[in-house]
Amino acid sequence: MRMQINKAFQFTHQGPLSTTLEPVDRPVPEPEAEQIVVKILAAALNPVDVQLSSSSDAILGMMQVQPASPTYPKIPGMDFSGTIHAVGTSIDRARFNVGDEVFGLAMDITGKGTLQEYLAMTPSPADGTQGSHVVIKKPEGLTHVQAAAMPLVYSTIYTGFVHHGHLTYPSEATQNEQQQQGPAAGKEKGKSVLVLGGSGGTGSMAIQFATQIPEVNGRIVASCSAKNASFVESLGAAEVIDYTSQNVVEAALNSPYAPFDLIYDCVGGADFIPHLDELLVNDPEDPRRGMYVTIVGDKTGRDSMGGPITNDLNPVQKDRKRYVCMMLEASTTQFETMYTFLERGGQVLIDSTFGFNDAAKAYARLESARAVGKVVVDFTK
């Protein structure tokens, strides 16, 4: 019998993926008892793919993802959508079966990524336990390209807004009760949110997520360049700061929506740190209000690792009250709130789609830092 081929893209040395990716044929994996094998039909790209591929062994060692010797070759990619190709003997068939359309996040940063046609994974439990491979059924209304574009950015936003920003993303029932009470008043009252980097993959979904939080009541400010201002407004930003012509810190200080309950930073840098006392709500009765949550840290480079690792590299961030440099957390129950986000009109915004053989070109687009929405590799093209 002829061996079934698993087409993949791998890299064998440090560097940006637009230049290091090479095609490779591998065998299709067999599932272990607790595993499913997904036939991937689309994979979305994320800056972290390039940050991991560009990081030295020393940095990867700090993240405890790299043992003493390098583990090349590695396959990049975390987001995926596809169909279940095979299930292990211990998999609950009521939850996952061959042929099911699923999407999810493979948070394996050791190089067993989603830029390959077949990936074996152990799905996280169906409850709220965090896991490295979170998989749920794909909504029928989404294409595989759209579904692949959601998981990593959505979990980053959910973690930032709900766990660190202490904002409430209401359950369906609560939302319905609120809707029955009639429309919210004007934008005079509410918990203001500032999204830095509102046009990117994460920022564009963060603005939409904020519009779905009743206690925010549309009090959303976002920064982007002038060319993306009307796009960011169309997502729900009440005020746009053009970072190419305005001083963003000054504009934020002068905003009618300041001080903010949440500053959600998708850009990085340290400009805001000296001004947090003025920019953030200080409510003695509710000390959980007023958080600066950065998903990048105080670095600004796009090819170095962000998130909490920057705390160790740049100690200026450490021990700051109301400053969180965060890493996304994911679970099945959190992923199921994506259905709610979509039912409430949340859109998956795609910057560009590339065929499988053009994966390196797709990474070049991502590395440009000009993508508006997500860059996705469509395996069917």
Ligand SMILES: NC(=O)c1ccc[n+]([C@@H]2O[C@H](COP(=O)([O-])OP(=O)(O)OC[C@H]3O[C@@H](n4cnc5c(N)ncnc54)[C@H](OP(=O)(O)O)[C@@H]3O)[C@@H](O)[C@H]2O)c1
């Ligand atoms: N910690 C975590 O768990 C986590 C999770 C996800 C992402 N991240 C990090 O978050 C960052 C953003 O990720 P992403 O996927 O959203 O990136 P992305 O989609 O590639 O971002 C591109 C966007 O950034 C905008 N931009 C670039 N410089 C800007 C600036 N100075 N001010 C405002 N906007 C600017 C660009 O708009 P213009 O063309 O208009 O400039 C473009 O729309 C990355 O560093 C990523 O690694 C961290």
